[in-house]
Amino acid sequence: METKTLVVNGIPRRVMVSPDATLVDVLRNQLQLTSVKVGCGQGQCGACTVILDGKVTRACIVKMRRVPENAAVTTLEGIGTPDNLHPLQVSWMYHGAAQCGFCTPGFIVSAKGLLDSNPNPSREDVRDWFQKHHNVCRCTGYIPLVDAVMDAAAVLRGEKTLDDITFKMPADGRVFGSRLPRPSAVAKVTGLAEYGADAAVHMPPETLHLALAQAKVSHANIKGIDTSEAEKMPGVVRVLTHKDVKGKNRITGLITFADNKGDGWDRPILNDTKVFQYGDALAIVCADSEEHARAAAEKVKFDLELLPEYMSAPEAMAPDAIEIHPGTPNIYYEPHIEKGEDTKPYFDDPNNVVVEDSFYTQRQPHLNIEPDVGYGYLNEEGKLV
Structure with missing residues (x-):
């Protein structure tokens, strides 16, 4: 074990750490900064992104032995708070860029690093930056994320105001199809939204x-x-x-x-x-x-x-395959197929173009980033929650 001072969001914090501990573990488990998420734990998803001594860094792959004394660490908590939002956070809400919200802290911190070094990025610059720093989102399709960065950059350059990217209730009060922020938006863009693994940090000492x-x-x-x-x-x-x-x-x-x-x-x-x-x-x-x-x-x-x-x-x-679940055929469900009119006349018509090929797709279009986490406890009524 060794003691080390980290200047976290401008405040010196003295911590005792194992040299083999990762920066993300120290930030989350010792300093309880749960905006720094752990998704893959292998530096591939960017959920743990922080700014370390001015450089966008994936905290899950940085060992504490590599973190210098008095290193400056910026997390989402140091970028903006609910009563003092950064333009990136306002823009993230305006464009609906925080959906499940698990990747949001990493993206906003990464975007802050981009705008600190390039205040006037193109859309291609933004996409290349997120690609370079392994920031991955499984919800939005990335267009809202890029939109949010572009508008925040415009505000920081003085070309737009925060009012321009703040939702305003329509005169008729109808919000369907509008930019009305999600009720959870502020919590998600400031790192206050708590996910499954975050609860473990706040559990009592006797927790198993x-x-x-x-x-x-x-x-x-x-x-x-x-x-x-x-x-x-x-x-x-x-x-x-x-x-x-x-x-x-x-x-x-x-x-x-x-x-x-x-x-x-x-x-x-x-x-x-x-x-x-x-x-x-x-x-x-x-x-x-x-x-x-x-x-x-x-x-x-x-x-x-x-x-x-x-x-x-x-x-x-295959005919020679053994039953995976003994007593239940491997083909355990056969759907009924209903066919429409015969399509042969259409295909036989020389005026119609027919293209034939074989196609294969995975059955799951995208994976989650948040880890699979659960917890339970006995409440004051003796009931298992």
Whole structure:
């Protein structure tokens, strides 16, 4: 451990840190600046963007040993507050650029770095800047983000005023199709909006942190789960497996299809007999910190009988493919197809142009940036929340 002074948003803060800790962990967990988000944790999404000694930086990949003494760190909290918004924050609200809002702090901080170095950027400059600094948004399609930066830049140059980019209620009071900001807009553009992982920073000291021990193969029979080594790791309170699930160790969902060939209870809460896909949860480690929980999760051992891995739907549909969920066909649902009029006359008409090809697309158009996080507690009535 070592002590280090960081000048955070203009205020010197003395902290004791591990040289191997990341800057984002120090800002979030020790200084409780939760506007600095952790999405990918690998420097690819830009949610953790800060300005470090004048340079736009992804805080999740910077170790504290590389942060100099008295380094100046600017986070979203240092750019503007609800009662003193920066033009970037006003413009972000005006253009609806904060949708889910998880990426918003990183984008606004990154944009601040751009305008500090280039007060008159082109739209291409803005897009290139976000590309260069790995700022990723999964909601907006980027046009509102660029619009917001361009208008904020115009305000800073004196070519527009904040009033020009502030929503005004139409005379008739109709707001449908207008620029009425979302009720959560101010919280999102100032970093005050709290997301799942942010709540962990504010939990009481006795809070247990959980980590999953997950399958690293895509298909296997589970012959045994050994938690003994994990239970001996520092800070571990308990390791849970399917044996600790009270009641039915299954999650339903597929029964919503009337013609589903299974009973809908295909998915276990914690896998007990099989691994169905890479990443399946086989055990939960409960420890006094996330770091301890994750370290112990790596020590859970699995005795697995490997099975054929089907990495595409056609492979799973092959005649010799074994049932992934025993007792349920791999083709578990067949939709009814209704056809319209015969199209053959249209295709036979030489005046019509016909283009034929094969097309393939992924089934999920975009992924989230916010990590999958949940927490629970017993309230004053003794109810689990």
